[in-house]
Amino acid sequence: MGDHPLKQEIAKADKAINERDFDTVANCYTDEAVLVVKPGTLVHGRESIKEAFKKIADYFNDSLKVSQGDMVIIEAGDIALVLSKTYVESPEKVDSAFAAERDAIYVYKKTADGKWLCAIDNSYGVELLKTTA
Amino acid sequence: MGDHPLKQEIAKADKAINERDFDTVANCYTDEAVLVVKPGTLVHGRESIKEAFKKIADYFNDSLKVSQGDMVIIEAGDIALVLSKTYVESPEKVDSAFAAERDAIYVYKKTADGKWLCAIDNSYGVELLKTTA
Numbered sequence: 001m002g003d004h005p006l007k008q009e010i011a012k013a014d015k016a017i018n019e020r021d022f023d024t025v026a027n028c029y030t031d032e033a034v035l036v037v038k039p040g041t042l043v044h045g046r047e048s049i050k051e052a053f054k055k056i057a058d059y060f061n062d063s064l065k066v067s068q069g070d071m072v073i074i075e076a077g078d079i080a081l082v083l084s085k086t087y088v089e090s091p092e093k094v095d096s097a098f099a100a101e102r103d104a105i106y107v108y109k110k111t112a113d114g115k116w117l118c119a120i121d122n123s124y125g126v127e128l129l130k131t132t133a
Numbered sequence: 134m135g136d137h138p139l140k141q142e143i144a145k146a147d148k149a150i151n152e153r154d155f156d157t158v159a160n161c162y163t164d165e166a167v168l169v170v171k172p173g174t175l176v177h178g179r180e181s182i183k184e185a186f187k188k189i190a191d192y193f194n195d196s197l198k199v200s201q202g203d204m205v206i207i208e209a210g211d212i213a214l215v216l217s218k219t220y221v222e223s224p225e226k227v228d229s230a231f232a233a234e235r236d237a238i239y240v241y242k243k244t245a246d247g248k249w250l251c252a253i254d255n256s257y258g259v260e261l262l263k264t265t266a
């Protein structure tokens with residue numbers, strides 16, 4: 001699994017988030033992508049996602065560090081489901097609800113030229129089911 | 134959420150599974166769909182999925198009953214992520230690992246004529262991360 005292109009794509013996106021390179025972050029998403037900022041708060045579209053990441057970085061005083069652990073990738077044609085241990089750390093906000101280990105769910109879509117783009121970024125995973133009850 | 138077309142699609146698929154109507158079941162999936170039969174066992178392609186459901190039904194002596202509870206649907210263009218409380222019951226196999234409540238993850242794709250088809254059917258959800266460690 002170490003060499004899967006999607007693993008590299010996600011590592012690139014994490015690096016860009018951690019370095020406040022928001023143009024690169026935005027280019028990892030489809031035009032119509034959805035980001036779950038927190039349970040109940042969804043952001044739609046690449047440009048809005050870019051703005052959301054700027055706000056998140058500001059909230060953490062640029063101390064945010066996102067990384068991934070174990071990953072399961074299931075490909076079905078031009079769609080892939082990624083399950084990933086995601087670590088969201090920030091020395092500035094140790095008590096924050098943002099700082100946590102999560103079982104994230106990402107859905108990727110492969111473009112006609114073979115590039116994987118994130119369509120749905122839900123780092124909260126199935127935790128969202130708890131907030132609907 | 135009660136009227137979302139995807140909720141109806143999934144209810145239709147569950148009904149077909151419970152009634153052994155495997156043609157209808159197969160038609161709920163994309164050509165290249167993937168079904169997670171159990172952790173580590175993936176079945177690829179509509180026809181193979183149809184055969185897998187027949188075997189699963191046989192295993193349960195046709196007593197299988199699949200249903201869904203709370204559901205979260207996140208749409209991003211022609212892709213949708215569905216998180217769903219899934220109930221897999223069978224009076225014939227009460228001790229089976231199959232019989233359980235699960236936080237399932239489904240990925241759907243909308244065809245050009247607006248029909249949602251299942252691309253990835255992972256009723257085990259993020260549990261798959263536990264089997265990779």
